[in-house]
Amino acid sequence: xxxxxxxxxxxxxxxxxxxxxxxxxxxxxxxxxxxxxxxxxxxxxxxxxxxxxxxxxxxxxxxxxxxxxxxxxxxxxxxxxxxxxxxxxxxxxxxxxxxxxxxxxxxxxxxxxxxxxxxxxxxxxxxxxxxxxxxxxxxxxxxxxxxxxxxxxxxxxxxxxxxxxxxxxxxxxxxxxxxxxxxxxxxxxxxxxxxxxxxxxxxxxxxxxxxxxxxxxxxxxxxxxxxxxxxxxxxxxxxxxxxxxxxxxxxxxxxxxxxxxxxxxxxxxxxxxxxxxxxxxxxxxxxxxxxxxxxxxxxxxxxxxxxxxxxxxxxxxxxxxxxxxxxxxxxxxxxxxxxxxxxxxxxxxxxxxxxxxxxxxxxxxxxxxxxxxxxxxxxxxxxxxxxxxxxxxxxxxxxxxxxxxxxxxxxxxxxxxxxxxxxxxxxxxxxxxxxxxxxxxxxxxxxxxxxxxxxxxxxxxxxxxxxxxxxxxxxxxxxxxxxxxxxxxxxxxxxxxxxxxxxxxxxxxxxxxxxxxxxxxxxxxxxxxxxxxxxxxxxxxxxxxxxxxxxxxxxxxxxxxxxxxxxxxxxxxxxxxxxxxxxxxxxxxxxxxxxxxxxxxxxxxxxxxxxxxxxxxxxxxxxxxxxxxxxxxxxxxxxxxxxxxxxxxxxxxxxxx
Ligand code: WTA
Numbered sequence: 001x002x003x004x005x006x007x008x009x010x011x012x013x014x015x016x017x018x019x020x021x022x023x024x025x026x027x028x029x030x031x032x033x034x035x036x037x038x039x040x041x042x043x044x045x046x047x048x049x050x051x052x053x054x055x056x057x058x059x060x061x062x063x064x065x066x067x068x069x070x071x072x073x074x075x076x077x078x079x080x081x082x083x084x085x086x087x088x089x090x091x092x093x094x095x096x097x098x099x100x101x102x103x104x105x106x107x108x109x110x111x112x113x114x115x116x117x118x119x120x121x122x123x124x125x126x127x128x129x130x131x132x133x134x135x136x137x138x139x140x141x142x143x144x145x146x147x148x149x150x151x152x153x154x155x156x157x158x159x160x161x162x163x164x165x166x167x168x169x170x171x172x173x174x175x176x177x178x179x180x181x182x183x184x185x186x187x188x189x190x191x192x193x194x195x196x197x198x199x200x201x202x203x204x205x206x207x208x209x210x211x212x213x214x215x216x217x218x219x220x221x222x223x224x225x226x227x228x229x230x231x232x233x234x235x236x237x238x239x240x241x242x243x244x245x246x247x248x249x250x251x252x253x254x255x256x257x258x259x260x261x262x263x264x265x266x267x268x269x270x271x272x273x274x275x276x277x278x279x280x281x282x283x284x285x286x287x288x289x290x291x292x293x294x295x296x297x298x299x300x301x302x303x304x305x306x307x308x309x310x311x312x313x314x315x316x317x318x319x320x321x322x323x324x325x326x327x328x329x330x331x332x333x334x335x336x337x338x339x340x341x342x343x344x345x346x347x348x349x350x351x352x353x354x355x356x357x358x359x360x361x362x363x364x365x366x367x368x369x370x371x372x373x374x375x376x377x378x379x380x381x382x383x384x385x386x387x388x389x390x391x392x393x394x395x396x397x398x399x400x401x402x403x404x405x406x407x408x409x410x411x412x413x414x415x416x417x418x419x420x421x422x423x424x425x426x427x428x429x430x431x432x433x434x435x436x437x438x439x440x441x442x443x444x445x446x447x448x449x450x451x452x453x454x455x456x457x458x459x460x461x462x463x464x465x466x467x468x469x470x471x472x473x474x475x476x477x478x479x480x481x482x483x484x485x486x487x488x489x490x491x492x493x494x495x496x497x498x499x500x501x502x503x504x505x506x507x508x509x510x511x512x513x514x515x516x517x518x519x520x521x522x523x524x525x526x527x528x529x530x531x532x533x534x535x536x537x538x539x540x541x542x543x544x545x546x547x548x549x550x551x552x553x554x555x556x557x558x559x560x561x562x563x564x565x566x567x568x569x570x571x572x573x574x575x576x577x578x579x580x581x582x583x584x585x586x587x588x589x590x591x592x593x594x595x596x597x598x599x600x601x602x603x604x605x606x607x608x609x610x611x612x613x614x615x616x617x618x619x620x621x622x623x624x625x626x627x628x629x630x631x632x633x634x635x636x637x638x639x640x641x642x643x644x645x646x647x648x649x650x651x652x653x654x655x656x657x
Pocket of ligand 1: 269314315316390391392393394395416417418419420421422442509510511523524525526532535536537
């Protein structure tokens with residue numbers, strides 16, 4: 001940003017703490033009646049019929065909510081539907097020739113699918129998977145980058161009633177194996193590679209390495225993305241996607257009728273303890289909720305071209321690239337590559353070329369755009385934009401205002417949407433056609449969402465005080481359980497604030513927050529051992545176990561430290577075994593260990609060798625202290641530690657690195 005511009009922005013926007021939705025937006029918004037909050041509260045849980053009504057049901061539900069066995073809630077019970085039918089078939093009549101997916105590869109090639117074409121592709125893929133032996137309720141793993149075959153395969157699975165489990169392509173071979181084993185998944189759809197900054201990146205070797213760690217027989221289908229840019233040979237039990245699907249040309253597969261509560265997909269995510277958690281989402285509740293929030297918050301209309309720049313390998317991509325937008329019959333944009341290739345205006349070029357109406361991205365990306373400068377968006381006509389959104393981590397007011405001015409031209413509302421893998425869809429954010437926006441604060445809970453900010457004992461905190469987010473009522477998009485682990489589901493999310501005796505069930509998302517006088521919630525970040533790197537959730541335990549697996553490492557602690565671009569970065573503190581010395585090679589093998597164990601996103605920012613870790617008298621590692629050291633914050637009183645002397649030494653090392 002140039003100096004004069006910076007000054008102008010500062011002067012005009014810096015002091016402004018509240019922004020009204022632009023009139024031009026309100027006039028056309030999907031939801032504009034402020035009474036919706038009251039209406040939902042008074043009619044709860046029947047208010048959720050409104051979400052269900054956005055879908056086509058084979059059989060209508062008998063009951064909106066069944067809560068006989070809390071916290072195992074059931075939504076739209078008795079209802080029957082198929083997700084692929086809702087995302088594809090039902091649009092054929094009116095919108096068959098309209099675009100469903102607009103894909104752009106990093107090298108600039110494009111592929112687009114009308115609803116008619118998507119229908120054909122999904123059917124052929126469904127027929128192929130079915131004949132490979134995939135049956136209803138068999139879990140199909142997908143380990144794929146951002147290629148069109150990913151949403152096609154997801155919808156094909158949905159069509160035959162096989163839940164998918166998508167593993168982010170940036171995750172390691174180990175991560176793939178762990179997830180396939182945990183889900184007993186016998187089928188894998190993967191890809192030979194993808195382009196990153198112009199280079200063809202080998203992905204299939206990583207997939208194959210992962211498969212070696214799978215403890216049962218598998219069948220793999222491989223999409224050929226790189227053609228001649230990567231030679232790969234298919235192993236036994238591996239099939240080429242195009243060859244396979246070619247055998248089913250023109251074939252159609254009747255969508256399997258699924259109960260509302262049947263599983264649509266699993267998504268593994270990080271939590272406090274070691275193993276990733278298999279979050280289970282259902283067909284009726286999840287899909288209704290993804291559609292409803294796309295309609296009310298993202299203001300998606302069938303004629304829009306909508307772009308969420310997340311990766312489908314995360315929940316944001318599931319809900320807001322695939323299921324929500326396609327359920328509403330809109331055009332969803334998918335981009336394969338990085339935002340700065342071939343140049344830093346790539347995002348804006350895409351917005352201009354496709355005349356994107358809504359852009360949904362992450363604060364970490366906005367911070368990068370800010371750093372690159374507004375000259376990049378200025379090269380493009382962004383006037384098609386109507387709404388902007390953010391997700392994944394808190395957005396600071398400065399980045400919010402930059403986004404508002406330089407991307408939205410001060411004429412698009414911004415929705416700062418707080419939610420989680422577990423919630424299925426957005427929970428806390430402003431309704432863009434109704435509410436005042438306050439940069440830095442996500443906003444009030446959505447209609448029908450009973451969220452508050454409480455202290456340790458569950459009492460609501462006074463405005464301005466820090467507390468924890470809790471949700472007191474269930475909602476249709478909520479996870480139903482952790483796959484094959486009901487106990488952990490209860491421990492992780494319900495035990496902290498529920499009163500089982502009184503049968504009062506409170507969901508605990510493990511985020512800190514504060515609330516203001518108007519009920520706007522500002523999220524402060526995770527309160528469990530999860531690090532949020534560029535909006536990506538990583539468990540400290542997973543990182544630590546990858547570090548401890550490195551030869552010569554005796555003990556390790558991983559914490560999140562503040563980072564200008566990534567929001568948080570990983571700091572690892574390492575104790576070496578006797579006979580091993582601190583060295584650059586050792587540091588390198590630890591970094592590689594984390595990349596191999598989890599993936600490059602978890603790469604430690606700093607590896608700090610220390611003879612001891614600060615521990616409480618009962619022997620627990622003082623993570624908070626390690627975080628403060630990483631952030632160079634005031635450490636307060638450390639005299640109650642078992643080994644207070646170590647703190648100065650560690651602090652010294654972090655500062656000098
Ligand atoms: C964080 C991503 C502040 C939060 C959809 C949450 C946010 C975790 C926001 C979930 C936001 C997400 N403001 N923090 N608007 N959105 N978070 O499961 O800590 O990958 O618990 O889901 O991201 O991450 P997950």
